[in-house]
Amino acid sequence: MRLAVIPGDGIGPEVVTEALKVLGEVVPGAEITNYDLGAARWHATGELLPESVLGELRQHDAILLGAVGDPTVPSGILERGLLLRLRFELDHHVNLRPARLYPGVRGPLAEPGDVDMLVVREGTEGPYAGNGGLLRKDTEHEIATEVSVNTAFGIRRVVADAFQRAERRPRKHLTLVHKTNVLEHAGSLWSRIVEEVSLEHPDVTVNYSHVDAATIHMVTDPSRFDVIVTDNLFGDIITDLAAAVTGGIGLAASGNLDITRRNPSMFEPVHGSAPDIAGQNLADPTAAVLSVALLLDHVGEQEAGRRIEASVAFDLATRDQSSPGTTQAIGDRLAALVSSNAPRQAS
Amino acid sequence: MRLAVIPGDGIGPEVVTEALKVLGEVVPGAEITNYDLGAARWHATGELLPESVLGELRQHDAILLGAVGDPTVPSGILERGLLLRLRFELDHHVNLRPARLYPGVRGPLAEPGDVDMLVVREGTEGPYAGNGGLLRKDTEHEIATEVSVNTAFGIRRVVADAFQRAERRPRKHLTLVHKTNVLEHAGSLWSRIVEEVSLEHPDVTVNYSHVDAATIHMVTDPSRFDVIVTDNLFGDIITDLAAAVTGGIGLAASGNLDITRRNPSMFEPVHGSAPDIAGQNLADPTAAVLSVALLLDHVGEQEAGRRIEASVAFDLATRDQSSPGTTQAIGDRLAALVSSNAPRQAS
Ligand SMILES: CC(C)[C@H](C(=O)O)[C@@H](O)C(=O)O
Numbered sequence: 113m114r115l116a117v118i119p120g121d122g123i124g125p126e127v128v129t130e131a132l133k134v135l136g137e138v139v140p141g142a143e144i145t146n147y148d149l150g151a152a153r154w155h156a157t158g159e160l161l162p163e164s165v166l167g168e169l170r171q172h173d174a175i176l177l178g179a180v181g182d183p184t185v186p187s188g189i190l191e192r193g194l195l196l197r198l199r200f201e202l203d204h205h206v207n208l209r210p211a212r213l214y215p216g217v218r219g220p221l222a223e224p225g226d227v228d229m230l231v232v233r234e235g236t237e238g239p240y241a242g243n244g245g246l247l248r249k250d251t252e253h254e255i256a257t258e259v260s261v262n263t264a265f266g267i268r269r270v271v272a273d274a275f276q277r278a279e280r281r282p283r284k285h286l287t288l289v290h291k292t293n294v295l296e297h298a299g300s301l302w303s304r305i306v307e308e309v310s311l312e313h314p315d316v317t318v319n320y321s322h323v324d325a326a327t328i329h330m331v332t333d334p335s336r337f338d339v340i341v342t343d344n345l346f347g348d349i350i351t352d353l354a355a356a357v358t359g360g361i362g363l364a365a366s367g368n369l370d371i372t373r374r375n376p377s378m379f380e381p382v383h384g385s386a387p388d389i390a391g392q393n394l395a396d397p398t399a400a401v402l403s404v405a406l407l408l409d410h411v412g413e414q415e416a417g418r419r420i421e422a423s424v425a426f427d428l429a430t431r432d433q434s435s436p437g438t439t440q441a442i443g444d445r446l447a448a449l450v451s452s453n454a455p456r457q458a459s
Numbered sequence: 460m461r462l463a464v465i466p467g468d469g470i471g472p473e474v475v476t477e478a479l480k481v482l483g484e485v486v487p488g489a490e491i492t493n494y495d496l497g498a499a500r501w502h503a504t505g506e507l508l509p510e511s512v513l514g515e516l517r518q519h520d521a522i523l524l525g526a527v528g529d530p531t532v533p534s535g536i537l538e539r540g541l542l543l544r545l546r547f548e549l550d551h552h553v554n555l556r557p558a559r560l561y562p563g564v565r566g567p568l569a570e571p572g573d574v575d576m577l578v579v580r581e582g583t584e585g586p587y588a589g590n591g592g593l594l595r596k597d598t599e600h601e602i603a604t605e606v607s608v609n610t611a612f613g614i615r616r617v618v619a620d621a622f623q624r625a626e627r628r629p630r631k632h633l634t635l636v637h638k639t640n641v642l643e644h645a646g647s648l649w650s651r652i653v654e655e656v657s658l659e660h661p662d663v664t665v666n667y668s669h670v671d672a673a674t675i676h677m678v679t680d681p682s683r684f685d686v687i688v689t690d691n692l693f694g695d696i697i698t699d700l701a702a703a704v705t706g707g708i709g710l711a712a713s714g715n716l717d718i719t720r721r722n723p724s725m726f727e728p729v730h731g732s733a734p735d736i737a738g739q740n741l742a743d744p745t746a747a748v749l750s751v752a753l754l755l756d757h758v759g760e761q762e763a764g765r766r767i768e769a770s771v772a773f774d775l776a777t778r779d780q781s782s783p784g785t786t787q788a789i790g791d792r793l794a795a796l797v798s799s800n801a802p803r804q805a806s
């Protein structure tokens with residue numbers, strides 16, 4: 113396996129180090145190349161994602177990314193010029209974000225119930241398309257537009273993927289989250305395609321929730337959700353909320369997938385670069401480790417992915433929640449668990 | 460006071476009846492006109508909001524609305540053709556949504572802290588502007604766009620109002636919620652205007668939160684919020700979440716204000732028409748009653764508004780949370796409390 117690693121900014125390098133430590137226990141022979149993209153490179157050279165680097169990244173089986181964003185760089189520069197550019201250039205149309213409340217983890221809800229959902233967020237269009245602009249900038253008559261672009265092609269491929277994933281899960285349930293009562297045009301297209309694709313999956317039950325109502329259900333009855341399919345912006349919002357409800361973004365993993373496999377998929381914790389705690393050995397690397405599990409699952413190493421997930425589940429059930437240990441200590445513990453977890457014994 | 464009442468659909472008429480009962484105790488002389496807009500009228504006549512009715516509504520001091528939406532009407536028809544049309548025609552640019560966790564109320568969070576926030580949601584532009592369209596409809600090449608329209612004029616007036624409200628509150632804190640790292644154009648305009656207006660309010664502290672992060676804070680640390688100012692769509696999403704966190708949309712009131720007072724403002728519970736429990740005397744009318752308190756505050760009857768709020772607070776602190784009573788019983792109780800609550804004794 114050829115793996116490209118972008119440690120990135122803030123706590124990114126720290127959590128990536130631990131994630132690679134764990135990876136090394138299950139797939140010892142991985143060929144790893146580091147790419148120093150992020151704030152430091154931008155400051156030094158002005159570069160965000162040079163074409164040559166993008167070309168090299170394409171030669172890999174997968175990408176592991178730590179985090180992107182730094183207070184010394186104007187907001188949006190790194191996010192759009194590096195993170196979103198990677199997602200768009202590499203056609204990461206399926207943004208996979210599982211949210212599971214692991215046994216032993218205490219989230220903010222008094223009675224969360226049994227939460228195990230998978231949000232399938234569209235990753236290459238919607239309000240993230242970068243369409244829009246300014247008119248009469250810096251005057252009192254300034255107008256700013258943002259255009260959400262939604263295509264039948266783009267929606268169909270992510271909806272089809274979401275149905276397939278729902279079909280493989282015990283509850284076989286899919287919820288479309290949108291705002292069809294207000295966003296009439298995009299809403300009608302999403303609804304039509306979900307209806308059409310549902311005909312090919314008669315065993316999957318389907319319902320619909322407005323995004324505002326979905327946030328209510330996330331905190332009053334999150335166990336109702338199985339697979340959620342939604343657009344890029346709604347997916348951004350509800351996956352942070354789902355992560356919070358299931359114990360915080362310290363645990364939330366994600367995959368940015370090109371399911372056609374024409375481009376390498378990219379795996380990253382949902383959390384940001386957390387500059388306030390960077391370099392202090394304080395960040396929880398669990399989200400990065402779980403992102404490696406998603407990565408392994410995607411590249412055909414399902415057994416290795418399951419071993420990591422089982423080790424994380426064990427650690428979460430037994431760790432001291434109020435002081436889970438340093439970044440390195442958690443990484444060491446997970447690596448030890450994974451290595452002691454012989455292949456066929458994983459849960 | 461000339462009050463227009465639109466009971467609307469589902470539980471709307473039931474909760475409005477109780478809200479008017481309570482209103483009658485504090486402002487006995489109000490002149491009330493009912494308007495039968497909603498699903499029934501649409502079915503009977505095809506009308507949503509006739510020009511003549513709109514003209515009559517304009518002649519009132521305020522509007523009280525119950526709820527809009529019915530399963531027998533295609534999604535969006537009533538929402539866009541009646542509710543949003545009223546907000547846009549009457550230039551309701553400040554959508555005021557307080558979220559307070561009243562003593563005695565148990566929300567879904569294990570440790571909510573002391574929650575008392577006020578969301579000032581822009582009400583007349585953003586992704587709600589109705590711009591956008593479909594191309595190649597019903598083909599596999601269909602494209603749907605939604606255009607978020609943001610003007611310096613529209614943002615400035617709501618931001619100015621939010622600062623004024625923050626200034627009148629003990630904590631004097633304002634949070635801008637947006638997604639500036641992705642929605643570059645709208646984000647830069649919102650940020651610029653918040654910065655400019657903040658210069659006129661040196662005593663108000665200001666911070667910024669991405670909307671995704673804001674949903675995390677809503678469930679992990681909601682007491683951090685004082686006044687939030689945000690766009691129409693983000694406001695829609697986070698106010699449902701804020702309502703859930705503070706005990707549910709059965710308690711969440713809102714005002715759609717034209718702060719220039721050229722048009723009557725409109726007050727409504729945040730909840731929808733809840734057709735599943737309509738006509739069964741099951742809906743909690745508290746949100747509608749609190750909307751009347753906001754209404755009274757807006758039309759200069761602050762004392763009366765405070766009496767209602769104090770009565771609701773008392774009832775919430777003493778009611779049996781698991782069975783608060785029927786719609787009518789709660790209304791009767793609140794009416795009795797308000798009438799026994801002589802003007803100067805209200806808290
Ligand atoms: C950093 C930002 C551009 C990004 C997004 O909005 O997608 C992040 O919030 C995420 O969810 O991965």
Ligand SMILES: CC(C)[C@H](C(=O)O)[C@@H](O)C(=O)O
Pocket residue numbers: 293294324538539542543695729
């Ligand atoms: C019914 C719908 C159009 C409305 C909105 O999106 O504004 C509602 O959700 C609200 O928050 O008042």
